[in-house]
Amino acid sequence: QCNHRSLMLNCEMTEERFIGSIKRCLLFLTEDETNIFVFQKRFSMKLVNPEKRGLKCYHFKKQFTTYLDYISEKLQPKRIVSEYKKREVNAYRNKTKECIWKRDELVKKAESYLLENVDYYKFC
Numbered sequence: 487q488c489n490h491r492s493l494m495l496n497c498e499m500t501e502e503r504f505i506g507s508i509k510r511c512l513l514f515l516t517e518d519e520t521n522i523f524v525f526q527k528r529f530s531m532k533l534v535n536p537e538k539r540g541l542k543c544y545h546f547k548k549q550f551t552t553y554l555d556y557i558s559e560k561l562q563p564k565r566i567v568s569e570y571k572k573r574e575v576n577a578y579r580n581k582t583k584e585c586i587w588k589r590d591e592l593v594k595k596a597e598s599y600l601l602e603n604v605d606y607y608k609f610c
Contacts, residue, residue: 490575
């Protein structure tokens, strides 16, 4: 999400500021009336119903390869079919310029924060 918003993580500060730079990257994050960042709920664990098993994660690297074959069996065909055109939404990334990849402890802190605090990452 940082790349999509053209933001960089701050790796040179305290852990609190590092986590703050992660929060700034998250889409659907807004300030409330007290200027505290809060997540707009775009995904909730309430959507996950183990009995129905209707909500699943799919690896993002497969989204334009095997996923289309997988999901096409489950969806109704369109009435009007048009040619699919892939649209790149993220800018080119040069990971060598991103400080987080040079420090394993920051990668672990970021993963830990996202898994503990953001429902989408908890689920997937």
